[in-house]
Amino acid sequence: MNVHQPRQRLVTLSDVARAAGVGESTVSRVLRKHGSFSKGTQDRVAEAVARLGYVPNRLAGSLAGSANSTGPQLVGIVIPSLTNIVFPDLLRGIAGGLDAVGFQSVIAVSDYDPEREEALIGALLSWRPAGLIVTGLEHTPGAVARLRASGVRIVEMVDTDGPGLDIVVGFSNRAVGRASAEHLLGRGYRRIGFVGHDLDRDLRAGKRLAGFAAALAAAGHPLRDREILAGPSSAAAGREALGRLLARTTDLDAVYFSNDDMALGGYFHCLAAGLSIPGRLALFGYNGLDITAAMPQPLSTIRTPRLRIGEVAAERLGAGGPAEIVDLGFELIEGATA
Amino acid sequence: MNVHQPRQRLVTLSDVARAAGVGESTVSRVLRKHGSFSKGTQDRVAEAVARLGYVPNRLAGSLAGSANSTGPQLVGIVIPSLTNIVFPDLLRGIAGGLDAVGFQSVIAVSDYDPEREEALIGALLSWRPAGLIVTGLEHTPGAVARLRASGVRIVEMVDTDGPGLDIVVGFSNRAVGRASAEHLLGRGYRRIGFVGHDLDRDLRAGKRLAGFAAALAAAGHPLRDREILAGPSSAAAGREALGRLLARTTDLDAVYFSNDDMALGGYFHCLAAGLSIPGRLALFGYNGLDITAAMPQPLSTIRTPRLRIGEVAAERLGAGGPAEIVDLGFELIEGATA
């Protein structure tokens, strides 16, 4: 149980072969149910495996099988953060999809840092994964070079606003922003503000704002004011930011938030300040945080197919086929706050 | 880019050695900064690596180095779910702690299914990880046998209410329940109900309730009623469950929730139903969901050191030393709802 003791020699395939009185390759075949072997052999091998408590060594298996059909059974995943609920949901989808084919995932978190992402990609590739799933389309030149050179299937998820390396699964963040703006405009709101987080690092949030602002401008009602807080999105940040925004620009009739948790914070601000929603102020979020559906007034927001994106990413990873962009779209939830 | 093409032969260490005009072991030494070599050699190796775009194969490295100092650089993690915010937070802590030592984590999700957990433990062990981090203390006999036989460091996290296999990092869920009950009793609440999720599967939630109910009973004010919904915790479930509970048992003056998201749902129910908090009904949650701090009335709840648990788990994994229980405690947030 203690790592410091020289690690006990574990049971190997050849131990099993000896115990079962058969050859190594026979054991290997039985274990992988590959090739032919008799029922009797199978039973004897199974018995020996159980008796010795044999655990196959996949490092060796993958090494030996590399460049062959067996191939590796690891998939590398790079996500920017675990703080935002989006990413656990994506992982959940991926885990589901991968399970189906018996792959295991090695996960690394980049903290929205492109340099770090590059390093992590290198580290993941060194495990010779069957494929890599990364987030977004923007990577350092070094990262792109590594991905290209790796020769494995690459899936870039979440964002479809731009050219991808191989498989791209997600939706258009710009279109999300645009749709949000159009919804607000359609409801008659004209003096619209924005509350957001950390746009320099979260490039997708930046694209949403760009789409949103462009649509407003095109309609002749440009974004009136914005309050952007550094750091990740959170309810507390949303509440504080909305307070500041309203103190500064008092005549806003609607606010678009970079994320539902920010919007929830904004909702709490209005509740505490006694501002009626959507009469005095309309709120519009992003991301279909489940919680927002349980609010007394369900939040008006955009729901993105996070789980599905993960599933499709996992699925496509195993499949062959040409490079491709899979746009899974998004859904506008009318809600009651805008 | 396409998996179907016979995977191109990747650059190997011996390619680098040839290109740099040195021996393989020299390249290996330079790359691992282990042993001695001249500056000139180092430069030539570095140049060749860069020129050829060499990516070391850690499968081979770990295999060759196994049973030796180099050892494996993977850590296996089994968590029951990604839906509950707790687990991403734990992962975040682990990722932080592991980064420091350059380990990579292979993550598997058991869906609160012990059989599945056992299978996943087997799968993870087959990667010959440096250690395994699992959730909770309850495992199938088969899982325990595998963990024991693996000879690697095991960390069981989150729960300290019982005997562990090796290292245990967490807090007492029973004590959490007890402390919650004592807080409510101390505030004068006497007719107390409970709203929870899926206790059969989430054993920790079950232990919290057990501690809570025991403390109430000991004080002579036994739990008056409970409403338990199948399925994972969520705000929507909390809202609905509270509604049902109150419809059935109208004289409750406080409700304990199995989770903050459930409690938030309960809060929304009160808001919508016009019940004053905590005058008409007090609410007490669990888990210090960040969002609850931004509520107009901050939720009274218990904050658990999730991030820290992950960090300590990762840290202990690499360290030697005897089996041990690390109780990181928890913090009661007074809030304004109870």
Next chain:
DNA sequence: AACTGGATTGGCAGCGCTGCCAAATCCTGG
């Protein structure tokens, strides 16, 4: 009884890298 084709089986090279050890090289003082 010899023969045939398919089902089973075992031997062994080799996946890419590291550890060990011997060989080569470099210094420094005498």
Next chain:
DNA sequence: CCAGGATTTGGCAGCGCTGCCAATCCAGTT
């Protein structure tokens, strides 16, 4: 200019497993 020790280097045997291929076995044929 050389011995003797320190530093640097290369060769090679594995790590545990899989793929390939030749060997063996067996039931059915001729």
